[in-house]
Amino acid sequence: MNTIQKIISLLIFTVSCSAFAQENPENKTGFISDDLFIYFHSGPGTQYRILGSINAGEEVQLLGAIDNDYQQVQDTQNRKGWVDAKYISATPGLRVVLAELNEELADKTAQLGNLQTKMSETNKQLNALKQQNQQVVKENKDISQKFEQASSELDEKDLNIKLTWFTYGAGVLVLGLILGLILPRFAGRKSNYSSWG
Numbered sequence: 001m002n003t004i005q006k007i008i009s010l011l012i013f014t015v016s017c018s019a020f021a022q023e024n025p026e027n028k029t030g031f032i033s034d035d036l037f038i039y040f041h042s043g044p045g046t047q048y049r050i051l052g053s054i055n056a057g058e059e060v061q062l063l064g065a066i067d068n069d070y071q072q073v074q075d076t077q078n079r080k081g082w083v084d085a086k087y088i089s090a091t092p093g094l095r096v097v098l099a100e101l102n103e104e105l106a107d108k109t110a111q112l113g114n115l116q117t118k119m120s121e122t123n124k125q126l127n128a129l130k131q132q133n134q135q136v137v138k139e140n141k142d143i144s145q146k147f148e149q150a151s152s153e154l155d156e157k158d159l160n161i162k163l164t165w166f167t168y169g170a171g172v173l174v175l176g177l178i179l180g181l182i183l184p185r186f187a188g189r190k191s192n193y194s195s196w197g
Contacts, residue, residue, distance in 0.1 A: 028061075028062045037053055037054075037055060037056065038053065038054055038083055038084065038087050039052075039053055039054075039083075040052045040053060040054050040075065040079065040081040040082070040083060041070070041081055041082045041083070042081055042082070043070075043082055044065075044067035044068040044069075044070035044072070044082045045068050045070060045082075048082065051079060051081045052079065052081075054075055054083065058075065058076065059076060060073040060074065060075050060076075060083070060088070061073060061074040062088070063080065066085060067082075069084065069085050069086065070082040070083065070084060070085060071083060071084075071085040071088055073088070
């Protein structure tokens, strides 16, 4: 950023900060503007004793008193004093925002790491389940083949049993026919022999 841009930014910022400082009631939070190092005075002006300094982006409590374009504030060390109102902002400086963003980024990075760990564990479980599924499919295929083989053997045994019974039945039928044809002839001869005697 060149010098002219810095001056324009500072002028715009000064106007908005002055309006903010004059409208703010007592005990509000304010922030020291970025890229500044200001002195903390015992009274509303540079003629008063310097109590210390306040760094850019530091949070201060506005105590409500405004005099000679100076705002009475209390810093993070609980010191009460006066600073030029144009250097007070309603929003945190870039340094504070950057620190918050870095913190948020660290949290998101940790969450991402946790999610990646969980995803890795889930992938391991998924692979284990796939292997189990493949094993079950293989076992099911083996069982199906054994079932088909057993059904084929059972059908063959059933056919053999039927053929056996058919053979027995045919044998009985043939025997019955033979006996039915032969016995009456023997019975007829017997009666003829008996009439000769």
